[in-house]
Amino acid sequence: MEAKKIVIALGGNALGNDVEEQKEAVAKTAKVIVDLAEEGYQMIVTHGNGPQVGMIQNAMDEFDKDQVDSKKVPLPTSVAMSQGYIGIDLQNAIKYELFKRNIDGKVSTILSQVEVDENDEAFRNPTKPIGRFLTKEEAEEREAKGIRCMEDAGRGYRIVVASPMPKRIRELETIRTLMNAGHIVITCGGGGIPVINQGGKLVGVNAVIDKDNVSSLLASKIGADYLVILTAVEKVAINFGKPDQEWLSDLTVDQAEKYIEENQFAKGSMLPKIEAAIRFAKSGEGRKTLITLLDKAAEGIAGKTGTVIHQ
Numbered sequence: 001m002e003a004k005k006i007v008i009a010l011g012g013n014a015l016g017n018d019v020e021e022q023k024e025a026v027a028k029t030a031k032v033i034v035d036l037a038e039e040g041y042q043m044i045v046t047h048g049n050g051p052q053v054g055m056i057q058n059a060m061d062e063f064d065k066d067q068v069d070s071k072k073v074p075l076p077t078s079v080a081m082s083q084g085y086i087g088i089d090l091q092n093a094i095k096y097e098l099f100k101r102n103i104d105g106k107v108s109t110i111l112s113q114v115e116v117d118e119n120d121e122a123f124r125n126p127t128k129p130i131g132r133f134l135t136k137e138e139a140e141e142r143e144a145k146g147i148r149c150m151e152d153a154g155r156g157y158r159i160v161v162a163s164p165m166p167k168r169i170r171e172l173e174t175i176r177t178l179m180n181a182g183h184i185v186i187t188c189g190g191g192g193i194p195v196i197n198q199g200g201k202l203v204g205v206n207a208v209i210d211k212d213n214v215s216s217l218l219a220s221k222i223g224a225d226y227l228v229i230l231t232a233v234e235k236v237a238i239n240f241g242k243p244d245q246e247w248l249s250d251l252t253v254d255q256a257e258k259y260i261e262e263n264q265f266a267k268g269s270m271l272p273k274i275e276a277a278i279r280f281a282k283s284g285e286g287r288k289t290l291i292t293l294l295d296k297a298a299e300g301i302a303g304k305t306g307t308v309i310h311q
């Protein structure tokens, strides 16, 4: 039987919030990934970069301030940097976990560019939170300088940038080839480096693509059986955070669309995950998405926990 293919999308808690935390977090994440590899799954790993890309952009802005001829480092360059430094930590952690288990496994990180539509409405309406959480006062200071900020799902304020829909993963064939050659492939980090195609020339644009959206596109293009979104909750809920909260184990596309109309899923956090799951389910027969905690991934795939979204 052909090995089952899964795309695993790692959320913020799989990576930690700073360089030190990341080293510790990826060691735990690597165990989960290698457990699944030992079960025989072919795996592609994607990851977020919201906190990290904000941190890199701040560091670059700080550097620019001291330059004679200051040129602001573009956001897609910071996304590329985030793919590199998160990718190498994940790759090394997975390799070390394979080594400890005496497995001769292959792991690659592929920098990836993702085409977006330059007329995407998202460029006029930024919604993607990046960087650290801010107080109301800090957010107002930034707003006064023309930097857009928004409240992020009741957790504080954050800078927001445009988050256009991913249209085409340029490195798709490389990813497929490595996966078929038995590699665990880390790719499409931070949603992919956002680019527009100007007559064959790829030009970076100021945006951060949602990693759940690109993971859904990647999963459908490589014909994955499962999209696994690992985040900070074991299950999706309706009436989240309210006295009548109800955890869901199973969610059909029709139910999910109805709950979206009822505003059950917070914008910028759970909503993009549910929308990504719906698109994946609609892209082919039998395609399912699991949403659960990092350390519940194996249990979730075995059908014992998490929320599964399907047609």
Ligand SMILES: Nc1ncnc2c1ncn2[C@@H]1O[C@H](COP(=O)(O)OP(=O)(O)O)[C@@H](O)[C@H]1O
Pocket (backbone or CB within 6 Å): 010, 011, 012, 013, 048, 153, 230, 231, 232, 233, 235, 236, 237, 238, 239, 240, 264, 265, 266, 268, 269, 270, 271
């Ligand atoms: N209806 C809901 N059910 C479960 N979690 C929800 C819901 N609405 C919002 N959330 C929040 O969404 C968070 C996951 O989104 P986020 O933190 O952006 O994910 P990521 O793990 O990709 O960084 C959960 O930790 C939870 O606080």
Ligand SMILES: NC(=O)OP(=O)(O)O
Pocket (backbone or CB within 6 Å): 011, 012, 047, 048, 049, 050, 051, 129, 189, 190, 191, 208, 209, 210, 211, 212
């Ligand atoms: N690019 C992206 O979606 O990052 P987060 O998951 O960290 O928000």
